Amino acid sequence: MDTWTIQKLLNWIIDYFTEKGIDSPRLSAELLLSGVLAMKRIELYTKFDKPVDKQHLARLHDLVKRAGLNEPIPYLIGKTEFYSLEFNVSPDCMIPRPETELLVERAVEFLRTHPVRNSVTHKMTQQEEISNGARSGAQFVCDLCTGSACIAVAIAKNFPDARIIATDISDAALNIAAANIEKHRLKHRIKLLHGDLFDPLVPHSDVEKFDLIVCNPPYVSAAEFDSLDKNVKDYEPKLALFAGADGLDIYRRICQKIDLFLKPDAALMLEIGFAQGAAVKEMLQQTNVFAEIKIEKDLNNNDRIVIAKTASKS
Template identity: 35%
Template sequence: MAGEVWTIGKLLKWTEDYFTKAGLDTPRLDGEVLLCHVLKKERIHLYVHFDQPLTKEELAQYKACIKERVQHKPVAHIVGHKEFMGLDFKVNEATLIPRPDTEILVEAVISRLKTGQEGVGTIADIGTGSGAICLSLLNYLPNLKAVTVDISPEAIEVAKENAELLGLSDRVEFCQGDMLEPIKDRRFTAIISNPPYIPEGDIAGLEPDVRDFEPISALVAGPDGLDFYRRLVAGAGNMIADDGFLALEIGINQAKALEALGQEHGWGRCEIVKDLAGIDRVVILWKQK
């Protein structure tokens, strides 16, 4: 790159080709997000100012980002944040990066918590990570309150910062500990979780972006991927108020196992919500009346 005049358009085309050869799945998008990060601009700026040349300092910063990305470091970790449910969340190596699939969980919970136009009550978010799930719920349901739990104090610090940035700190409580244990004597309108659900044997086959950079403790759940579901389904029933529910994001082909666990532990109706690809993505277990 040294010695040449690099415009936004020329740099993006070069990056797209380079990332494609490196085997990255979304080469153009990755380049745009990284360049926006360096320039501190929105993506629309790249198209309106296609012929804008970059300074030496900007090129140096961008080159550093390129080096990290071709080593499969996730874009969200390089830029330090990720969009989710129309909101911006800080993320780092201590937290799982929020994914579009999890928006299905949040949307399903919102629709079931609404009373008129505003959700009421208090929910618990187990394994909160960056706080993306519970803070999105609080943002869109202004009468809702939340209690979150995570075993990682580093993740809790990230979630607290996100709550502060979104102006939601006064409606959320953070607890450090293992699953339901820190809140076992409390009752909630609903309990929500996107727990680890990948079987141990599948870890080697994950994309390096995930396997090598995201916290394994937020991904793996025993030989069959159901370890955390068993604990949640067995323990959450007495913690949920009448007419309340347990909402869980699930992996592929896990819905039937969750439905069976619900029956085994005395839950009532089981709803299975599909994602946009028609894959079972969320299980909602309603408390037996």
């Protein structure tokens, strides 16, 4: 009987994915194989001649077939990478996208250059209070629609003085978020709340205004459903994708309450769909909350985030 080495398997999976029209067949094959064998991608090449045992072969056979039917590889292997960090994922949460890294980059830049205001006291947890006690440099961040908590975790990892409250309406997604916060040992700096946008913040008397609010909300319109890739529309949670007839429902609802939650000199950063920049900017202007509103493009030259800043207190 032929021995299945890593090299032979990799080539077979690449050929299979190419035949099935899967995007980036080599990368997809590497991710699946390294995920199942619990190896780094580079190790596939340094251990090319290593035989793969029967149990792994059986599991791979099943997963390769499922990937060939467009099931997303991060769901099949239960993890993905975002902002150079590993995150657990499951079909209960959206798979973090590379485009969203721009939002994190701008958020971290903002926090690093933003003057600290100590006038408002936040108490996130008793534990938090203790670790916060001696820190005057803490900046308070809210991540609405947190999903896997990829944005909150990436910000916290890159800005040690961030204290973050992250909310989501999906309990199932929050379970994944909790696992990721635990995985990155950030329980003392990120607090999860369940509920509709700002609603879970209001009954928490310990929550006041934020230095920064970030949000990657659902923003797909009902009409766009058919144009979505099969791996998105058949597998990712609808709750994470759709936001009403024009895809703008969540932005509208954020605008209704945003003045209650931002400090002076603070920022709101929203990920948007490529055609939503003008509409979201207009909505934000109508709140009369912001002194400056800017749309930023991603590497593909598509509008990707809106950054809105409140005025300094005179």
